Amino acid sequence: MARNNQDDGPVKAVSALIVGVIFVVSLVPKEVWITLGILVAVALLAWGTAHVVSETQQRRAAAEARAEVQRKAEVAAAKRAREAAALREKQERVTALGTQNASRVESALAAAMRVAESEAARAGWLGDVDFSADIREITEGFRQARALRDTAGQLSALTKPGPDDRRMVAEATTTAATLERAALERAELIGQCSAEARRIDQTLHERRVDARTAEQRAELHGRLGAMLYGIEAAPGPQPENSAADAVLARVRAYREIESRIHQARES
Structure with a gap:
């Protein structure tokens, strides 16, 4: 009897877990499940579309690569044919002329x-x-x-x-x-x-x-x-006060004062 109780323990735990999950799921509103379903569907659709587009682009790129290789081969073959024809014509011309x-x-x-x-x-x-x-x-x-x-x-x-x-x-x-x-x-x-x-x-x-x-x-x-006309029409630049002019003016004033002092002493 005790052994049966021990064997039933895991089963009861799993059953309780399942019941709990079902209970939790039942608590989620239906609108949420609808929204989640729509999101999952959109994600799957986007993934499928991207996969199809990628496959299409890869096939197109492969086809373009094959076409480019074919085009280059045809151009090279045409060039070789022209060169061979030109060489043959030149040899025939040398033989004849x-x-x-x-x-x-x-x-x-x-x-x-x-x-x-x-x-x-x-x-x-x-x-x-x-x-x-x-x-x-x-x-x-x-x-x-x-x-x-x-x-x-x-x-x-x-x-x-x-x-x-x-x-x-x-x-x-x-x-x-x-x-x-x-x-x-x-x-x-x-x-x-x-x-x-x-x-x-x-x-x-x-x-x-x-x-x-x-x-x-x-x-x-x-x-x-236009530049010359603008310069001629504009008023002439006003002379700015120069530091050199100011210094020279002070020198002249100093010499004038010195001259007057000297004259006063002599008189």
Whole structure:
């Protein structure tokens, strides 16, 4: 019987605790529980919203990072493709025209690009700056000149050249020189256009500088004139009492007193 009472002790304690908790909870007004429920719901909703927003931002950031990597890869690939195409075109030009004439064509292309990018061209001072036809004629002239020289060289290399061979070789050499000279002159003209465009750009720049200087000069003239007018219109500054003047006045008074005392003694 005593053992049963001892076993029932913890059970009774737990039961009493539960009853006490229920009693305390029952004392809390219903409005408080409703408020607590609303607060808990709002907190859960805020947490869920923040979690969703965070996940969305992370996914968006990851997508933007992947897109940026893809964009950089595409830009790099396009750059490599352009460089490869430019190198291939340069090699083909050297093969077709020779090293020197290929360099002349590249110089003409660079000069044409400088003209097109100049301020004078963008402002419309130079009119049509499309040198495509000129570049084609220059390239074709150098190509024909090289082809003539190569063929003439092969003909002159044959054994036992005859008069016709020598005549044709001489004619081919002369024609090649004429074609090359005409192409070179046209390339130099494009270079002159580039130089003139650069001079016009410099003139336009100097005009802008002069305009800004004139504007600043007018502004400074106005400010300085207003300052001078204000100074002239204002009353002149009143002389302040100087300590030096006061001391010198006292010195003169002292000497005058000394002189009178001396005169009185002598009399």
